[in-house]
Amino acid sequence: MKLSDYVLDVLAQAGVTHVFEVCGGSLAHLLDSFYGRKDISTVSMHHEMAASIAAEGYARASGRLGVAMATSGPGATNMITGIGSCFFDSIPCLFITGQVNTYEFKFDRPVRQKGFQETDIVSIVKPIAKDAFLVEEADKIKQLLCQAIQIAGSDRPGPVLLDIPLNIQRADIEPGTLRYCTINPLQPKSPDEKALNEVLEMIRSSSRPVILAGGGVRISNSQDLLLKFAQMTGIPLVTSLMGLDSFPHDDPLFAGMIGTYGNRYANLTVANSDLILALGTRLDTRQTGTKPETFARGAKIVHVDIDPHELNSNIKAHCLFNLDIGSFLLGMMKLMKSGILADGGRLMPWKKMIMSYKTRYPSFRMPKSDAIDPNYFMHILSEFLPDDALVCVDVGQIQMWSAQTLDIHGTQRFLTQGGMASMGSALPMAIGASFAKPDKVIVVITGDGGFQLNIQELQTVYHHNLPVKIILINNRCYGMVRQFQEQYFDGRYQSTVIGYSNPDFRDVVSAYKIPAARITRNDEISDTLAKLFDDRNPAFLEASINTDCKVMPKLSVNMPLEDQEPHLHRDELRSNMFIELLPVPGGL
Numbered sequence: 300m301k302l303s304d305y306v307l308d309v310l311a312q313a314g315v316t317h318v319f320e321v322c323g324g325s326l327a328h329l330l331d332s333f334y335g336r337k338d339i340s341t342v343s344m345h346h347e348m349a350a351s352i353a354a355e356g357y358a359r360a361s362g363r364l365g366v367a368m369a370t371s372g373p374g375a376t377n378m379i380t381g382i383g384s385c386f387f388d389s390i391p392c393l394f395i396t397g398q399v400n401t402y403e404f405k406f407d408r409p410v411r412q413k414g415f416q417e418t419d420i421v422s423i424v425k426p427i428a429k430d431a432f433l434v435e436e437a438d439k440i441k442q443l444l445c446q447a448i449q450i451a452g453s454d455r456p457g458p459v460l461l462d463i464p465l466n467i468q469r470a471d472i473e474p475g476t477l478r479y480c481t482i483n484p485l486q487p488k489s490p491d492e493k494a495l496n497e498v499l500e501m502i503r504s505s506s507r508p509v510i511l512a513g514g515g516v517r518i519s520n521s522q523d524l525l526l527k528f529a530q531m532t533g534i535p536l537v538t539s540l541m542g543l544d545s546f547p548h549d550d551p552l553f554a555g556m557i558g559t560y561g562n563r564y565a566n567l568t569v570a571n572s573d574l575i576l577a578l579g580t581r582l583d584t585r586q587t588g589t590k591p592e593t594f595a596r597g598a599k600i601v602h603v604d605i606d607p608h609e610l611n612s613n614i615k616a617h618c619l620f621n622l623d624i625g626s627f628l629l630g631m632m633k634l635m636k637s638g639i640l641a642d643g644g645r646l647m648p649w650k651k652m653i654m655s656y657k658t659r660y661p662s663f664r665m666p667k668s669d670a671i672d673p674n675y676f677m678h679i680l681s682e683f684l685p686d687d688a689l690v691c692v693d694v695g696q697i698q699m700w701s702a703q704t705l706d707i708h709g710t711q712r713f714l715t716q717g718g719m720a721s722m723g724s725a726l727p728m729a730i731g732a733s734f735a736k737p738d739k740v741i742v743v744i745t746g747d748g749g750f751q752l753n754i755q756e757l758q759t760v761y762h763h764n765l766p767v768k769i770i771l772i773n774n775r776c777y778g779m780v781r782q783f784q785e786q787y788f789d790g791r792y793q794s795t796v797i798g799y800s801n802p803d804f805r806d807v808v809s810a811y812k813i814p815a816a817r818i819t820r821n822d823e824i825s826d827t828l829a830k831l832f833d834d835r836n837p838a839f840l841e842a843s844i845n846t847d848c849k850v851m852p853k854l855s856v857n858m859p860l861e862d863q864e865p866h867l868h869r870d871e872l873r874s875n876m877f878i879e880l881l882p883v884p885g886g887l
């Protein structure tokens with residue numbers, strides 16, 4: 300059979316239903332193999348960056364392998380952003396690039412290029428992929444394909460790239476006789492019972508414990524176990540940005556998102572804890588503050604991560620588990636069967652304190668003027684979001700306003716890029732998510748800057764009539780960088796306001812035949828959102844806000860997690876603390 304047909308057979312067997320691509324000569328045979336197939340189809344995008352991120356969105360939304368394809372040269376290099384994002388955020392994706400015929404390769408010759416668009420994509424992506432292979436011989440396809448799929452999904456997931464030259468794509472193969480590789484996926488390690496018992500002891504003797512849930516919880520599909528564990532132990536829980544949708548926000552144990560732009564109540568909770576169970580989180584400086592030694596100074600830390608290199612990397616923990624989160628939680632719950640952890644009210648004072656943080660420092664306040672307040676907008680949006688909506692969030696201030704205030708509950712998801720944090724990622728991510736979960740309403744939250752990076756994908760939304768609701772928060776600038784310039788560059792808004800402009804988005808969106816509305820006042824939010832979610836058709840809403848809106852609270856460089864801007868009066872901050880304040884604000 301033709302090798303390109305075989306590739307699609309294997310992908311379909313692996314559960315892949317859609318492949319996101321932009322066509323090109325070097326992809327010709329692979330694309331031709333889709334013709335007439337019912338079990339697997341293409342989604343033709345309008346930029347390979349968007350195709351790569353759509354595959355990422357498909358994988359994030361479904362937990363299944365995401366696949367994108369692009370032609371050699373510019374097609375391949377345009378996919379780098381999505382590949383890197385999957386690497387940093389541990390998303391299982393396979394990227395297939397077409398390549399010039401092997402007999403057109405330059406190999407070791409000291410020329411820059413031989414075949415048209417010949418580009419060594421394998422070497423280019425190796426530092427940001429779990430692995431990358433060039434299929435040089437047809438009879439290796441079975442082995443390499445199976446290896447690529449397994450590597451992408453196993454252990455700590457991530458992207459793998461397969462570069463398939465044209466003459467290999469069209470080769471005739473006999474799959475039954477091909478070499479096959481047997482990779483033994485890492486057997487889940489069983490937790491060391493003695494170490495788990497130590498953790499139990501630590502929990503029992505702790506009076507201010509907190510669980511910190513990261514992206515690893517969802518990646519290991521452990522969100523249900525986590526809920527059970529939290530409820531069994533009664534331990535309050537905060538999340539990182541990546542872990543935001545790993546726990547229902549309407550559960551009384553939920554205490555917000557921590558970090559530079561985290562909720563003040565979440566940061567205070569972590570700062571004052573005496574025990575942190577950090578699950579599937581890197582504890583990077585956006586979570587801990589730039590001086591890790593100031594982070595949760597009074598706490599013992601138990602750190603669980605599937606990747607041994609992440610343990611003791613930024614923060615030194617007291618107890619380390621190189622484990623899948625599910626194995627850790629199951630191990631703990633097995634020990635707890637004997638009922639030793641019944642909370643019995645011991646944690647009540649701690650929970651009351653967390654409640655008082657929440658009441659005093661809420662994630663939004665009632666606006667005092669007509670102008671749309673972005674946190675208030677997110678609060679109202681939560682009321683209208685369907686219980687199973689998938690929210691895809693772009694990068695910038697809008698990412699932080701959404702994360703601070705949206706109430707994620709039910710089977711809602713919050714999908715956003717953490718490590719790569721590429722502007723323009725939300726719309727293609729929503730397209731991928733929509734194909735993975737066709738029965739769900741997908742919501743895009745984007746800024747005016749980010750929207751323009753992949754605005755062409757409105758055509759993909761229109762073409763497939765996807766139930767994608769796009770919400771654009773328009774501050775007419777690159778707000779996140781502008782805020783930075785206001786703080787650190789005396790308000791010199793070079794390239795964020797100066798030199799920046801955007802079009803009338805309603806006109807642009809209408810040209811793609813998607814209905815578009817615009818609001819400017821808080822009192823318009825509810826009615827417009829009600830209309831937006833009235834049906835399952837694509838729709839667009841622009842909410843215009845003031846250019847100088849800021850994301851607050853914010854943790855500045857060198858400051859300890861509890862001391863965000865706007866700074867609390869010293870006495871007020873002290874009244875919130877169980878542990879000693881640092882002598883000078885931010886200084887050590």
Ligand SMILES: Cc1ncc(C[n+]2csc(CCOP(=O)(O)OP(=O)(O)O)c2C)c(N)n1
Pocket residue numbers: 693694695696697698720721722745746747748749750774776777778779780
């Ligand atoms: C591809 C890319 N280029 C540049 C950046 C740097 N960057 C981060 S946030 C941001 C501003 C985003 O502006 P906008 O989309 O309007 O959202 P806002 O911050 O105003 O809410 C920029 C330029 C980035 N993250 N990604």
